[in-house]
Amino acid sequence: MKRGALLTKRILQYAGRQQHKCGCSVSTMPPCDFKPDPYTGISFEDAVKVRKNNLSPALFTYYRSPLMIHQGYMQWLFDHTGRRYLDLFGGIVTVSVGHCHPKVNAAAERQLKKLWHTTNIYMHPKIHEYAQKLASKLPENLKVVYFVNSGSEANDLAVHMARMHTGTYEVVSLRNAYHGASPHLMGLTAISTWRFNVPSGFGIHQTMNADPFRGPWGGKNCRDSPSQTIRDCDCAAGECKAGDMYYEQLEDVLRFSMPKGRCGAFFAESIQGVGGTVQYPKNFLKRAFAKVRESGGICISDEVQTGFGRTGTHYWGFEGHDVIPDIVVMAKGMGNGFPLGAVVTTPEIAAGMGKALHFNTYGGNPVASAVGSAVIDVIEEEGMQQNSHEVGTYMIQEFEKLRDQVEIVGDVRGKGLMIGVEMVTDKASRAPLGGDKMGDIWEHTKDLGILMGKGGFFGNVFRIKPPMCITKADADFTIAVFKEALEKCT
Structure with missing residues (x-):
């Protein structure tokens, strides 16, 4: 064996059996040649x-x-x-294709050498190329992209867009949900550990979280997951009584807390992230979306953690629920760690934002757009x-x-x-x-x-x-x- 190959082998062996601080033994860590x-x-x-x-x-x-x-x-x-x-943990579910992925790094480096930043009031190629590529990954009429810098910015903008479009201020989210910690979003986020004792959440209501494991109702066949809960139930095949009960809770909120039963928007993660990877009973979101639309509202899917192929069976988490939202928010894995987020919606909803000037200084800047585009390419090319x-x-x-x-x-x-x-x-x-x-x-x-x-x-x-x-x-x-x-x- 040549000296260089022998050295590489020894490095890999050392990397695999590195000493644990606690002094205990465990299976060998997979090798890494970096x-x-x-x-x-x-x-x-x-x-x-x-x-x-x-x-x-x-x-x-x-x-x-x-x-x-x-x-x-x-x-x-x-x-x-x-x-x-x-x-x-991927930097809190943010690193999607790998730390310092060579192709993403190269895309950022090329753009850094050409143009770091210019206002989007000017036309530069990357934001247009990326918007078209991103929109092609979404179904039906979800074609208008608003680039921002984080999931919190995206969620904040989505709430604003919903209220502008429907003319109704009231928004419904789920208890145990996390949608950001900005002063405006603290009301949408329904986990008390993330909320300060200041006025927040005006016009925002929460319905009971449809949690088959920790909630009041749940059974052994509720979830769209390879693993089901340990709770027993007497549901027949294809039925979910727990889902029915959680849906009735949503109906109750819409009936009693909305102005004349009219809802502006319903906000939900496809799978709750910060709340503990909580999944809902099958068909809960599909029925919830239909009910909200019946009440005059639109449906917003928070794909900040579940988007870009992470759930495996689909590119977007909402696709696993057989629904198509009116607004989709995304961030985190979108930029593989680069500050990048977006709101994608329909032309009809986007039209409401033309009632006043709206602008984001850094959203969709040339480097962010180059990075985001490379991330989509890597997800596809590397399966x-x-x-x-x-x-x-x-x-x-x-x-x-x-x-x-x-x-x-x-x-x-x-x-x-x-x-x-x-x-x-x-x-x-x-x-x-x-x-x-x-x-x-x-x-x-x-x-x-x-x-x-x-x-x-x-x-x-x-x-x-x-x-x-x-x-x-x-x-x-x-x-x-x-x-x-x-x-x-x-």
Whole structure:
């Protein structure tokens, strides 16, 4: 074997068996031939001081022993010491095709050398090329694109557009939903931990969250997921009594809380993200959309986390519900980490925005448009939607096996690479697992080399939403790490 090949082999072997901080053993981390640059930046100790003294006190830090991430490559992250981690959270479901994907990087670099920014009042090629490409990915008459910089901006604009179009101020969202934390959106977001004690949410109402696992109603065949809940029900095939009950709650809100029963808009995620990867009973959204439209409203689909192939079976999460929204909002994976968001709607709804001047300084700027266009190309060329379906389904099924073996694993749910694992004290009560125990497991998985998110109202749901380039070997490593963390911490 030549010296260079031997060196490469040794690097891969070392990468696979890197020492865990906790000193325990676990299945070998899948190899990676990428070598991070030596870290030369601010010291960890000085960064801690800056974080305390110069950044927002509301900025929380993951893990008891926090990480300082230095570099990323595809599904991998490297800390300032050079240690490698499998990123199962993708920068809060933001890195879609992989950290620093070469094709996306190259698109950004080419555009940076040509034109960083110019106002969209001038015509520049990239925004027009990208808008056409993006619109081609959406069904029917969803053809008009408004580019913004984040999911919060997109949701804020969508609410405004709905009110302008319908002439009705009242908007309905679901409890346990997260749609942003801006002052205007705090009313749309119905998770109290994200809401400040200030006036918010004027004209916004919430209906009961259609959660088959933690809600008052749910059964064993409710969800469009490879994994169903552990709850029993007496529904016949094709029926869902739980869905009927949640739908009646929505009817009740529309009947009593709307002006003369008239609704302006209904806002829903295809699968709730921050709320803990919650999926609704089958056909709930389809019936809800029909009822809202019957009440004069329009339907808005929040695809900030579920769009761009992440759910596997479809490019957009709403397609899995057999619905077509009137407005679609998107961000996060849209730019693979670059600040980029959009609202896409019909020409009829878009016409309402012509009643006054409307402009976004950075939305759709040349670099953002080049990056977004490259992301769409990579998803198609590298089959990442199909990979999400195959690897995600495999991972859900493996987590489901673990659920059946371990008492505190209460629920496994999701589609594609939008996965949630809800932890409980016991399956009979479904009481949320406490924060200390959740923290022990979470910290241990980090020490073993994987980074997961955490969410749900009680903070008891592990959120697994990695870059869509992960492999089955990565999934096997994840399951092995999670199993060892449970054995160590329970």
